[in-house]
Amino acid sequence: MTVTVVWYLVLAAALFSIGVGGVLIRRNTLVMFMSIELMLNSVNLTFVALSKDLGLIEGQVAALFVMVVAAAEVTIGLAIIVSIFRKRSSANVDELAEMKG
């Protein structure tokens, strides 16, 4: 039984789908944010698996850049969540309707 690149790609697709489901079903901003992180991780897994399959190191460099962008995103996102919480005392997205037209 040989582990091929397809196994990794199917696993990454499953993790990405679970992440999409998490964003859709949860109303806690923190858990929605974690689901986005899960999606970014599954894409990284795709990059690294295909990097191995194609013999190109560029896939791992791309995964590294995705990690950097995700770190910046976490920093800003959590700061926004904390500042919203200071204002509203809630992390429920259903209560955030300031920008409603």
Place this chain on the structure above:
Amino acid sequence: MGIAIVFIIFAAVALVGAVVMVTTSNTVYAAIGLLSTMFSIAVLYILLDAHFIAMVQVIVYAGAVMTLFLFVIMLIGVDRPEAYGPVAIGQKIMTVVVAVGLFAVILLAGRAAWVTGSSAFGTPDLNGTIENVADELFGTWTIVFLSTVMLLTIAALGTIALAYFGEVSDDEEATL
């Protein structure tokens, strides 16, 4: 064979962690589920000979990002599930339909690769050591790397700006 066993174990842990993260009502359990998923993905990176990426995954994601998440969870308080009320049954059904449908569409879109893809990894001699990654990173992608440095600096400054100049609520103004 040994690699297949390790892959199956850690793929299962990753999937279980992800499902726990999405389904549990306790935010701390969700964070722990995501943490186990990230550790499992780091192990899969090692199976793919991406040693440097695996270390970065453990240090940045499982270390820094998850610590930050848990810190914020503790800071704003662990939410009680009753604060949200039950999720509408229609929303649950639609979420499962969309997630499963997306998974099916991805598999369908990649069917050519499943059929014609190499039976084993094409070039097993690729090794993602620090040296090999750095050669590429600081050779071809230097400008992009420097841009990410700027991006992180801007993100840090933005966080400081949000923390210091953010609008305070009426309660906080009253206590000042």
